[in-house]
Amino acid sequence: MSALTLKVAHLYPELLNLYGDSGNILVLNKRMGWRNIQPQVEEVHVDDTPSFADVDIAFVGGGSDREQRIVCERLLREKAELRSFVEDGGVLLAVCGGYQLLGSSYTMGDETVEGLGLVDLYTDRGTPRLIGNVAVESRISPQPIVGYENHGGRTHLGPGVEPLGKVVFGHGNDGESGEEGCLYKNVVGTYVHGPLLPKNPGVADYVISRALERKYGEANLMRLEDHVELEANRVMYRRLIDGEERE
Amino acid sequence: MGPRTSIARAAGGLTSWGLRRVLHRSASQLPGRVALALDPRITAELAGKLREGSIVVCGTNGKTTTTNVLANSLEAAGKTVLCNRAGANMAAGIAAAMLPGSGADWAVMEADELSTIHVLPALRPRYLILLNLFRDQLDRAGEIEHVQDTIVEALAASPETCLVACGDDPLSMGVAVRAAEAGTRVLSFGIDEDLRLPADRVPEARFCQVCGAELDYAYRQYAQLGAFSCPNGDFSRPVLDWRATGVRVGRDGVSFDVGGAGIDAPQRLSAGFGGAYMVYNLLAAFVGAHLAGVGAASFQRALDGYSPENGRLQHFRVGGREVVLNLAKNPTGFNQNISLMEADERPKAAFFVINDDYNDGKDISWIWDVDFERLAADRGLTIVAGGHRANDVQVRLKYAGITSDIASSVGEALGRLGSVDSSRPLYVLTNYSALWPAKAELERMGERL
Numbered sequence: 001m002s003a004l005t006l007k008v009a010h011l012y013p014e015l016l017n018l019y020g021d022s023g024n025i026l027v028l029n030k031r032m033g034w035r036n037i038q039p040q041v042e043e044v045h046v047d048d049t050p051s052f053a054d055v056d057i058a059f060v061g062g063g064s065d066r067e068q069r070i071v072c073e074r075l076l077r078e079k080a081e082l083r084s085f086v087e088d089g090g091v092l093l094a095v096c097g098g099y100q101l102l103g104s105s106y107t108m109g110d111e112t113v114e115g116l117g118l119v120d121l122y123t124d125r126g127t128p129r130l131i132g133n134v135a136v137e138s139r140i141s142p143q144p145i146v147g148y149e150n151h152g153g154r155t156h157l158g159p160g161v162e163p164l165g166k167v168v169f170g171h172g173n174d175g176e177s178g179e180e181g182c183l184y185k186n187v188v189g190t191y192v193h194g195p196l197l198p199k200n201p202g203v204a205d206y207v208i209s210r211a212l213e214r215k216y217g218e219a220n221l222m223r224l225e226d227h228v229e230l231e232a233n234r235v236m237y238r239r240l241i242d243g244e245e246r247e
Numbered sequence: 248m249g250p251r252t253s254i255a256r257a258a259g260g261l262t263s264w265g266l267r268r269v270l271h272r273s274a275s276q277l278p279g280r281v282a283l284a285l286d287p288r289i290t291a292e293l294a295g296k297l298r299e300g301s302i303v304v305c306g307t308n309g310k311t312t313t314t315n316v317l318a319n320s321l322e323a324a325g326k327t328v329l330c331n332r333a334g335a336n337m338a339a340g341i342a343a344a345m346l347p348g349s350g351a352d353w354a355v356m357e358a359d360e361l362s363t364i365h366v367l368p369a370l371r372p373r374y375l376i377l378l379n380l381f382r383d384q385l386d387r388a389g390e391i392e393h394v395q396d397t398i399v400e401a402l403a404a405s406p407e408t409c410l411v412a413c414g415d416d417p418l419s420m421g422v423a424v425r426a427a428e429a430g431t432r433v434l435s436f437g438i439d440e441d442l443r444l445p446a447d448r449v450p451e452a453r454f455c456q457v458c459g460a461e462l463d464y465a466y467r468q469y470a471q472l473g474a475f476s477c478p479n480g481d482f483s484r485p486v487l488d489w490r491a492t493g494v495r496v497g498r499d500g501v502s503f504d505v506g507g508a509g510i511d512a513p514q515r516l517s518a519g520f521g522g523a524y525m526v527y528n529l530l531a532a533f534v535g536a537h538l539a540g541v542g543a544a545s546f547q548r549a550l551d552g553y554s555p556e557n558g559r560l561q562h563f564r565v566g567g568r569e570v571v572l573n574l575a576k577n578p579t580g581f582n583q584n585i586s587l588m589e590a591d592e593r594p595k596a597a598f599f600v601i602n603d604d605y606n607d608g609k610d611i612s613w614i615w616d617v618d619f620e621r622l623a624a625d626r627g628l629t630i631v632a633g634g635h636r637a638n639d640v641q642v643r644l645k646y647a648g649i650t651s652d653i654a655s656s657v658g659e660a661l662g663r664l665g666s667v668d669s670s671r672p673l674y675v676l677t678n679y680s681a682l683w684p685a686k687a688e689l690e691r692m693g694e695r696l
């Protein structure tokens with residue numbers, strides 16, 4: 001069997017790296033490699049003119065307001081290309097600030113900024129910031145998704161946009177709806193920031209599976225020995241659910 | 248001193264006495280809170296009694312060591328000094344350290360970066376030493392721009408304070424440039440040669456503070472520190488007022504020449520502890536001492552008598568094995584510790600302890616920004632993970648290609664090394680809240696070296 005390859009575009013790692021976002025790329029890389037799927041990770045930098053024609057997975061992380069604005073201005077030029085990538089089933093993983101960029105608009109300070117309009121959602125601002133550990137039940141992961149959120153934004157999904165999942169602990173999209181993140185075609189957006197994938201191997205494998213299906217028509221992912229990852233997931237989940245953790 | 252201040256001082260002093268005598272607790276915070284509650288102006292009142300003035304030290308990494316070395320060197324020159332040596336560095340901790348009050352020549356105070364907004368207007372220090380700014384404890388401190396804004400604002404509220412900043416750090420110089428525009432006098436220090444350290448991860452903070460372009464580096468020491476310049480010419484490392492050259496960094500400590508404003512011939516300084524980062528700390532402490540009128544000989548005497556405290560780079564012997572304990576609370580600090588480990592040519596073991604208590608920052612995402620990959624090549628290395636987030640450390644290490652066990656204490660970690668030859672040192676690296684328990688355990692089990 002000829003080796004499978006997946007091309008991963010890591011968007012603006014020098015700007016969007018606020019909370020250990022590179023951990024996600026590391027995890028995709030390793031989990032493909034362990035299964036003899038060849039990862040081709042390409043960093044897209046601010047001065048590049050990216051093409052998404054042969055990209056299988058795009059990842060966009062979170063940055064400070066200033067950095068996020070630079071990225072959004074830059075990406076707006078690629079809006080049409082990104083849109084056809086998403087509509088064609090391209091896999092796009094967007095966390096934290098990157099998640100906010102997916103919508104029609106988001107708020108920065110008192111200003112409303114145009115977003116990429118890839119998913120029917122928008123983000124405005126609220127107080128206080130929603131900060132803390134978070135656990136989410138999602139159909140894309142056999143384990144609850146655990147991680148950390150830290151956002152002033154309140155994200156509102158349009159009618160018919162599926163959330164990534166249900167908040168079991170923490171705040172999620174707006175602190176009120178009980179919903180976290182978004183799922184649209186092969187787009188996964190979430191406020192679970194930084195290293196989302198390490199403790200949530202189910203999400204990592206979902207992302208890889210969707211990309212394989214799109215490119216090769218099928219995805220039979222070899223099971224990996226995930227004891228260490230699942231134990232870290234379980235320990236944190238228990239801590240949140242058993243009430244040891246408070247806001 | 249107004250009557251209100253006297254009452255506040257007396258109440259603070261009584262609280263301090265009560266805490267020490269009755270509760271046997273560290274009297275570093277509560278008396279300050281009591282005194283501040285009774286008289287919010289107490290720090291300012293007490294600062295007015297200082298015979299010579301005060302110096303405040305802030306920056307993400309290295310505050311405590313720099314502050315203590317500076318305070319010791321002033322004492323070595325015969326001055327009396329008030330200092331928050333234990334590192335209680337918010338407004339209340341500083342008020343508590345000021346309580347002994349009148350009669351002191353100097354106050355040397357470590358301040359948390361965000362606390363400068365309260366501390367500077369109260370103390371009106373002659374100098375603010377800004378060591379560096381790194382990403383740290385994100386959920387508490389907020390984004391680094393916010394930290395910078397706060398320090399600029401604090402300096403504006405204390406116009407007589409001169410900023411002494413690390414010229415090699417673009418983020419500190421970002422503060423300096425803005426403060427200078429607002430009228431603050433700025434002086435700088437740095438290392439004026441390429442240390443040729445093993446390359447670490449390219450830092451996130453390598454962008455021009457004026458135009459946002461990616462900075463060029465003639466050389467980079469570690470993280471974002473180095474000889475930087477903006478390609479558009481609007482921002483670069485300043486001409487340094489004080490320079491370290493001839494830097495030697497070894498397992499037995501550091502030494503370097505320091506020259507610059509007011510120093511006729513370069514002075515050689517040496518210390519029996521620390522890695523490259525310590526050169527910056529000691530240079531900053533020396534500059535502070537120099538500005539306070541302390542000569543190089545007194546400073547060196549203070550260095551000779553200084554042994555790191557509070558678990559910062561302390562050496563122990565436990566059952567025939569050397570144990571090195573150090574604080575590592577953010578990516579830059581951790582990467583510096585990894586450099587220290589690499590500089591130790593012996594086969595070794597390590598115990599990495601990460602807690603997520605409030606003081607540590609609840610968010611430990613930053614462990615993914617630490618270059619654990621650099622350790623993966625060291626086949627002789629045994630690593631154990633610990634702390635409330637031991638499982639996260641274990642996952643991080645797995646993806647760096649390192650298999651690790653979990654242990655719940657230093658003793659247990661040492662137990663895991665059972666068959667590992669006792670000539671191999673154990674490096675115990677912990678973040679903030681894990682440091683004291685580890686130190687207490689090591690003091691109980693072994694002896695200080």
Ligand SMILES: [Zn+2]
Binds near residue numbers: 457477
């Ligand atoms: Zn510039």
